[in-house]
Amino acid sequence: MERTYIDLASNPIASPTKIKILEAAIELFSKRGFSGASVRDITNEVGIKESSLYKHFKNKDEILETIFAFFRKEADKILPPMEHLDFIAEKMNLVEFLERGMQNFKRHLDDEINQKIWRIMYIELFRHPMAKDIYRNGIVKRTVDCLEVVFAKMIERGKMVTRDPKRLAIEYQYPLYPIIVEYNLLMSEGKSTEEIDAQVIEHIRYFADQCGVTS
Amino acid sequence: MERTYIDLASNPIASPTKIKILEAAIELFSKRGFSGASVRDITNEVGIKESSLYKHFKNKDEILETIFAFFRKEADKILPPMEHLDFIAEKMNLVEFLERGMQNFKRHLDDEINQKIWRIMYIELFRHPMAKDIYRNGIVKRTVDCLEVVFAKMIERGKMVTRDPKRLAIEYQYPLYPIIVEYNLLMSEGKSTEEIDAQVIEHIRYFADQCGVTS
DNA sequence: GTCTATAGTAAGATAGAC
DNA sequence: GTCTATCTTACTATAGAC
Incomplete structure (x- = not known):
């Protein structure tokens, strides 16, 4: 399944790591909720360190917003x-x-x-x-x-x-x-x-x- | 509104503090979710220390379970x-x-x-x-x-x-x-x-x- | 059944080397 | 863009005095 995620400025996301972060976050948020899943959980799943995540997203909230931006497009x-x-x-x-x-x-x-x-x-x-x-x-x-x-x-x-x-x-x-x-x-x-x-x-x-x- | 909360053994809860804890938890969980609201938030709302809460509930999960037990009765x-x-x-x-x-x-x-x-x-x-x-x-x-x-x-x-x-x-x-x-x-x-x-x-x-x- | 004190862990986030 | 190291705060929970 090829999928096009978009960032908050609606530009397509090319970085494979950023996509991995998104998909790990989707998995974890869907199971435990946003506040029940930590940045640490996400990065462990992806196989990077916590600090690296912040090169892709300015904070945890931005991950959720990016997920919702993608979903809005899917719903369309x-x-x-x-x-x-x-x-x-x-x-x-x-x-x-x-x-x-x-x-x-x-x-x-x-x-x-x-x-x-x-x-x-x-x-x-x-x-x-x-x-x-x-x-x-x-x-x-x-x-x-x-x-x-x-x-x-x-x-x-x-x-x-x-x-x-x-x-x-x-x-x-x-x-x-x-x-x-x-x-x-x-x-x-x-x-x-x-x-x-x-x-x-x-x-x-x-x-x-x-x-x-x-x- | 007089309400009868019940504990996990279905016995009515008499303690006013325990009831206050439940109602504070209901308020906070409904706004932020279970994992988004902390024991600290709840006890601050009630006006007791965190340690006191554990005299009423054995842990945070038991608060949520007690809320659901009450709700099951209400739904009936x-x-x-x-x-x-x-x-x-x-x-x-x-x-x-x-x-x-x-x-x-x-x-x-x-x-x-x-x-x-x-x-x-x-x-x-x-x-x-x-x-x-x-x-x-x-x-x-x-x-x-x-x-x-x-x-x-x-x-x-x-x-x-x-x-x-x-x-x-x-x-x-x-x-x-x-x-x-x-x-x-x-x-x-x-x-x-x-x-x-x-x-x-x-x-x-x-x-x-x-x-x-x-x- | 309340408090103080504290343990022990986990959280989000940043600095700076490579 | 990844890492190590660290900061600071917040978390659940317990021990023990009153």
Whole structure:
């Protein structure tokens, strides 16, 4: 998996050591939280001395911020660009659209690094402004907005029931959040997530049915 | 607000100092997480020396465990006892039942201490076995089970649409979780939560409507 | 059950040689 | 950009007097 981390000025990170530090930090923060994992733990994992870390990051906080900056970019990739929504509403039916969206999201969440950062997000949600902002605006709000636009266009085209598209967007999307939490919990325990896939399929079917679409 | 904390052997805690320690810990853990708040921070808040704390708790971990033990008991109070469900399904209609349930839950969540412990729960969810267990079994599973039973009985009585009651229970309950997260976020920021109440009302109305009940 | 005192470890971070 | 060495502070926890 080739990945492009970025620094706080949005420039790609080339240094292999800096990347190793980031990935060790992601691993440790996701298991013990930011304050539960020390700079010493991180550098031990990487195989450098503590003092060397400070050539790459000005302090411990900057590591976390860099992780969140990367994750914001990753979260952006989950949804299709706004310019495509017209095309999507034109060419796809409701169930195709929802299933495609889930596939996209699963691809995002099957990445081990993203998964770990999700866990860091939960841990830091109430404390760190970037975690809060990414969750609220980068994920929840953006997704609702995207769904709302597509649903509105589909309603126009008679592809689904006539109802407030924003309400539909919320009712479709919100149930997925506790499912994602459970998915992350199962993954962190190394357990099977088959049950989750079934849940998602049932939810899509239920929703489509409510919308006058028989899949 | 009179509250009964319990120790790890389930005995009520009488010592005022021990209670002060718990409440200071709840405050600090909810803001900084378990590993982000030190024993020193807690005792400073209480007004005792660090060494005195160890007369009340054998170590720092035991404080967190005691908090979770209390919360498990609090979570039990959110739902009506299983023996009442027959009566409920008999006497109430769907919307009454859901609204009553939300009032109950709001009463739980309007308690400042419970709110803070919810935040601790999120922070420790991936790390602490008790947090995991309370979330999964004490909250999510228990609520789904309760809803499923009541929905099944209401379907029997023709009070709502004939559908898999478990699916209905999930579709009703799951959307509430991200709403609870947002409620907790807003409260922790000292912001207004009116928007949340409106969300919940709209969700209940939407759900009832899907179930062939016009409220 | 509180205190003072202290042990022993671990934390984040810097100086300066190479 | 890595190292050794070090600083300073903070951490959990215990011993023992009152």
